[in-house]
Amino acid sequence: MSDTHAYDAIVIGAGHNGLTHAAYLAKAGxxxxxxEQRHLVxxxxxxxELRPGFKFTTFSYALSLLRPEIIAELDxxxxxxxxxxxxxxxxxxxxxxxxxxxxxxxxxxxxxxxHCKADVDGMERFEHDTLRVRQFLRPLFDNAPPNLxxxxxxxxxxxxxxxxxxxxxxxxxxxxxxxxxxxSIADFVDDYLESEIIKATICSAACxxxxxxxxxxxxxxxxxxxxxxxxxxxxxxxxxxKGGNGGFTEVLARAATASGAEIxxxxxxxxxxxxxxxxxxxxxxxxxxxxxxxxxSSLDPRRTFLQIADPRELPADLVQTIQRFRFQxxxxxxxxxxDGLPRYPALEGRTDQYLGFVNVAPTVEYMERAYDAAKYGxxxxxxxxxxxxxxxxxxxMAPPGKHVMSCFVMYTPHELKGASWPAHxxxxxxxxxxxxxxxxxxxxxxxxxxxxxxxxxxxxxxxxSEGNIYAGEFFPHQMYVFRPAPGYSDYRxxxxxxxxxxxxxxxxxCVIGAPGRLAxxxxxxxTR
Amino acid sequence: xxTTPFYPxxxxxxxxxxxxxxxxxxxATKYDLSSKHEYFGVRNAAGFxxxxxxxxxxxxxxxxxxxxxxxxxxxxxxxxxxxxxYTLWCDDAGFxxxxxxxxxxxxxxxxxxxxxxxxxxxRGLARxxxxxxxEATEDFASLAVQGPRSRDILAQLTPDVVDLPYFGFAExxxxxxxxxxxxxxxxxxxxxxxxxxxxxxLPVLDAIIEAGTPHGLRPYGEEAxxxxxxxxxxxxxxxxxxxxxxxxxxxxxxxPDELGLGWTLRGLDDPTRPFIGREAILAxxxxxxxxxxxxxxxxxxxxxxxxxxxNGLLAIPDEVPVPWEVMIYDAExxxxxxxxxxxYSPILQRHVGIARVxxxxxxxxxxxxxxxxxxxxxxxxxxxxxxxxxYNPPRKVAAR
Ligand SMILES: Cc1cc2nc3c(=O)[nH]c(=O)nc-3n(C[C@H](O)[C@H](O)[C@H](O)COP(=O)(O)OP(=O)(O)OC[C@H]3O[C@@H](n4cnc5c(N)ncnc54)[C@H](O)[C@@H]3O)c2cc1C
Numbered sequence: 006m007s008d009t010h011a012y013d014a015i016v017i018g019a020g021h022n023g024l025t026h027a028a029y030l031a032k033a034g035x036x037x038x039x040x041e042q043r044h045l046v047x048x049x050x051x052x053x054e055l056r057p058g059f060k061f062t063t064f065s066y067a068l069s070l071l072r073p074e075i076i077a078e079l080d081x082x083x084x085x086x087x088x089x090x091x092x093x094x095x096x097x098x099x100x101x102x103x104x105x106x107x108x109x110x111x112x113x114x115x116x117x118x119x120h121c122k123a124d125v126d127g128m129e130r131f132e133h134d135t136l137r138v139r140q141f142l143r144p145l146f147d148n149a150p151p152n153l154x155x156x157x158x159x160x161x162x163x164x165x166x167x168x169x170x171x172x173x174x175x176x177x178x179x180x181x182x183x184x185x186x187x188x189s190i191a192d193f194v195d196d197y198l199e200s201e202i203i204k205a206t207i208c209s210a211a212c213x214x215x216x217x218x219x220x221x222x223x224x225x226x227x228x229x230x231x232x233x234x235x236x237x238x239x240x241x242x243x244x245x246x247k248g249g250n251g252g253f254t255e256v257l258a259r260a261a262t263a264s265g266a267e268i269x270x271x272x273x274x275x276x277x278x279x280x281x282x283x284x285x286x287x288x289x290x291x292x293x294x295x296x297x298x299x300x301x302s303s304l305d306p307r308r309t310f311l312q313i314a315d316p317r318e319l320p321a322d323l324v325q326t327i328q329r330f331r332f333q334x335x336x337x338x339x340x341x342x343x344d345g346l347p348r349y350p351a352l353e354g355r356t357d358q359y360l361g362f363v364n365v366a367p368t369v370e371y372m373e374r375a376y377d378a379a380k381y382g383x384x385x386x387x388x389x390x391x392x393x394x395x396x397x398x399x400x401x402m403a404p405p406g407k408h409v410m411s412c413f414v415m416y417t418p419h420e421l422k423g424a425s426w427p428a429h430x431x432x433x434x435x436x437x438x439x440x441x442x443x444x445x446x447x448x449x450x451x452x453x454x455x456x457x458x459x460x461x462x463x464x465x466x467x468x469x470s471e472g473n474i475y476a477g478e479f480f481p482h483q484m485y486v487f488r489p490a491p492g493y494s495d496y497r498x499x500x501x502x503x504x505x506x507x508x509x510x511x512x513x514x515c516v517i518g519a520p521g522r523l524a525x526x527x528x529x530x531x532t533r
Numbered sequence: 534x535x536t537t538p539f540y541p542x543x544x545x546x547x548x549x550x551x552x553x554x555x556x557x558x559x560x561a562t563k564y565d566l567s568s569k570h571e572y573f574g575v576r577n578a579a580g581f582x583x584x585x586x587x588x589x590x591x592x593x594x595x596x597x598x599x600x601x602x603x604x605x606x607x608x609x610x611x612x613x614x615x616x617x618x619y620t621l622w623c624d625d626a627g628f629x630x631x632x633x634x635x636x637x638x639x640x641x642x643x644x645x646x647x648x649x650x651x652x653x654x655x656r657g658l659a660r661x662x663x664x665x666x667x668e669a670t671e672d673f674a675s676l677a678v679q680g681p682r683s684r685d686i687l688a689q690l691t692p693d694v695v696d697l698p699y700f701g702f703a704e705x706x707x708x709x710x711x712x713x714x715x716x717x718x719x720x721x722x723x724x725x726x727x728x729x730x731x732x733x734x735l736p737v738l739d740a741i742i743e744a745g746t747p748h749g750l751r752p753y754g755e756e757a758x759x760x761x762x763x764x765x766x767x768x769x770x771x772x773x774x775x776x777x778x779x780x781x782x783x784x785x786x787x788x789p790d791e792l793g794l795g796w797t798l799r800g801l802d803d804p805t806r807p808f809i810g811r812e813a814i815l816a817x818x819x820x821x822x823x824x825x826x827x828x829x830x831x832x833x834x835x836x837x838x839x840x841x842x843x844n845g846l847l848a849i850p851d852e853v854p855v856p857w858e859v860m861i862y863d864a865e866x867x868x869x870x871x872x873x874x875x876x877y878s879p880i881l882q883r884h885v886g887i888a889r890v891x892x893x894x895x896x897x898x899x900x901x902x903x904x905x906x907x908x909x910x911x912x913x914x915x916x917x918x919x920x921x922x923x924y925n926p927p928r929k930v931a932a933r
Pocket of ligand 1: 040042476507
């Protein structure tokens with residue numbers, strides 16, 4: 006690389022993908038500068054002490070998609086990586102009953118049988134079939150998509166690999182893949198299960214972060230995407246990083262800086278600087294310039310192509326594709342500081358149901374109706390909540406005896422019809438609290454403080470357009486070789502030296518690191 | 534089957550209803566349905582483990598120190614009252630019989646904990662000394678409280694724990710009972726052990742549970758205990774070795790050096806301290822190279838994953854230590870050792886094992902191959918030799 010620059014590469018944004026990317030480049034000996042607009046690293050993966058002793062996971066709140074190769078290759082354990090075990094999945098029901106799944110397969114059978122005997126093996130068949138799909142798709146997930154639209158022989162080789170791999174599936178496996186990728190999760194689980202609470206539990210996982218209801222085609226794909234995660238090899242299992250996802254991104258920042266990367270906070274990048282179609286650096290909002298022959302944006306496609314780069318330097322069809330790219334964030338967070346543990350009358354005296362997720366989505370219809378509101382530009386009357394009392398898993402999250410509860414809320418569309426979020430934030434949070442009160446009598450009395458994070462706030466603080474948690478919807482036409490645009494799924498851009506490494510690239514969003522890692526392989530190969 | 538003084542409470546806490554048999558006492562395998570959950574209690578909050586079945590002996594009398602310094606391979610003489618010491622004892626041929634911890638309660642009084650019964654053996658030795666051995670196993674209920682929060686929890690009950698140094702102990706009052714509280718344990722983490730008069734076991738335990746629950750304290754069973762001690766690189770009687778006293782073959786017995794415990798033998802050539810096995814150990818060290826060295830082995834995520842993925846299987850590591858020895862080979866396929874303990878470490882995110890290998894393969898970084906079963910075939914998987922322990926947080930020995 007050229008010696009006239011102080012840096013070999015500049016990374017825009019110190020979210021987890023920017024940090025992962027920087028760590029890989031630095032580990033390969035490159036001089037890397039990471040520029041972050043905020044006063045802290047992490048982007049959508051941060052932990053903030055909003056009240057003395059109470060730590061809130063402002064945005065993302067659990068870990069599963071993170072690729073195990075990253076943990077190993079960046080030796081994250083030596084920098085403090087510590088995924089804590091989330092032991093259970095608790096789903097309260099309207100009639101006061103519940104579904105409580107835990108770590109023991111035999112006990113889970115008994116719990117499922119309590120609701121529906123046929124679902125015991127139904128669930129096991131569902132799990133086996135979907136594990137096969139997951140196993141089959143994993144090589145696609147973990148490698149950069151081949152460029153289907155290029156004439157380069159190297160690309161042709163990869164396309165040939167893809168075709169061969171797809172050809173290796175048997176008929177059932179291929180059919181299951183296509184049914185999941187194109188269909189609705191509600192239809193898919195109907196083939197296996199009868200019990201409403203068990204179906205709802207699976208369907209809820211398919212609706213996280215996406216502007217679709219469980220009965221919409223496309224939710225199968227979202228379910229499958231999230232099921233690509235694992236904790237200690239267990240597919241679809243989630244962990245809580247010590248100190249929250251902010252604890253995790255601090256680990257990444259340590260790994261990056263230990264390899265020599267420099268992270269500059271409070272440094273908002275205004276635009277890319279190019280010379281003769283080649284990226285040569287960036288300019289900050291305050292006018293400061295940094296130069297490097299490689300500039301990598303971890304921002305979402307709208308910002309990467311339409312704001313940081315000058316769209317006039319890009320092909321018009323790419324610009325149009327990015328303009329059409331769907332964001333439409335629908336998720337919010339309501340985070341609570343609690344004076345004690347909520348009560349669930351049917352489990353009086355027990356607390357083990359809080360050692361993982363608390364999933365408020367008692368029926369498939371409940372979720373579909375929650376989604377209905379979003380279609381028409383409003384937030385759900387009865388929201389679907391994916392909650393977790395994180396201080397139960399990591400006591401360092403709250404003072405002894407006190408708790409923090411993270412509540413992920415669906416559906417709260419970024420665009421409210423004829424209204425704005427500042428006027429409705431508290432009313433939305435009141436609905437969340439009313440929902441919790443309905444299942445956990447006396448919940449209000451426990452609330453010491455609440456933090457309400459709606460899509461406008463997500464957008465404003467992280468830069469994720471329209472507050473979409475994945476940096477772009479998980480629709481089939483926005484995934485794999487189409488993410489973020491056909492022909493640009495290889496982490497490059499039409500501007501030489503300008504790359505993308507954020508969640509808007511393959512495989513996509515979540516605290517996953519794969520975009521950062523795969524993009525680093527591209528940059529390192531291109532600049533050998 | 535007998536039960537320990539804590540049993541009435543532990544029975545209520547044991548939601549798994551799984552009990553093991555520790556020397557004829559019920560000992561929880563795990564209290565929760567997942568030992569991984571208990572393990573994280575110890576690693577990220579605090580856990581308590583009932584060690585009551587450990588054998589305990591008083592060694593008292595004018596010659597108590599002389600007896601200890603003769604019976605035990607590690608020199609007890611520098612240990613002041615209020616301090617404890619990890620030790621081991623050997624046979625005349627220099628092979629290890631057992632290990633344990635000695636607490637020096639006074640100039641002429643020691644309390645020994647041991648995995649196995651030793652009353653007859655110690656009494657036999659004591660005949661030549663002005664010292665007596667008193668059986669004390671059932672006089673005490675003993676409890677380990679381990680993990681990063683253990684000090685904060687116990688400090689609510691007795692201020693004496695706050696400044697206890699590593700391997701120090703204090704006789705103090707907890708919940709109105711006189712207890713001996715030491716900064717010792719088997720987890721490789723910050724931790725304490727309490728020796729409580731047996732009839733006071735429940736009130737003391739209840740006070741600890743009450744103080745600890747807001748801190749995430751939970752009980753842990755034998756599986757989680759085993760996981761944490763493997764990460765700490767601590768040998769466990771019955772796994773890493775058995776008593777040379779009961780060996781039928783040379784393969785069944787080991788010297789301190791072979792067990793990686795040679796560090797306990799500082800001052801071996803001090804002629805003022807004869808001890809059982811000394812001459813043989815001196816001869817071993819002067820002679821040919823030892824048969825074995827004790828090392829750590831680790832398997833990378835990549836190697837474990839590829840092994841399964843390339844065979845069409847999911848790679849789901851198991852954190853519960855395997856109950857068998859795992860054979861170790863060199864690159865040519867010759868056997869060069871075996872792992873006595875082997876597990877997936879959730880904290881280290883890789884498989885780890887305590888192993889004995891030939892000295893030729895004992896250098897840290899050496900590549901060895903561990904035998905695994907995949908699709909009903911034996912497959913050798915790459916592993917690296919490391920030093921022990923695997924997990925050793927500074928807080929284990931740090932002052933407050
Ligand atoms: C509310 C919420 C809950 C979620 N829950 C989970 C969860 O539990 N588990 C999970 O796996 N995923 C979750 N996600 C998704 C996941 O957090 C994101 O997909 C992921 O963190 C995005 O990472 P990134 O590095 O690609 O982008 P970001 O984290 O958005 O990072 C981009 C970074 O760039 C910075 N930046 C933006 N503009 C500029 C500029 N002009 N100059 C300099 N810096 C700039 C931002 O400040 C930010 O730090 C959640 C997301 C949200 C919003």
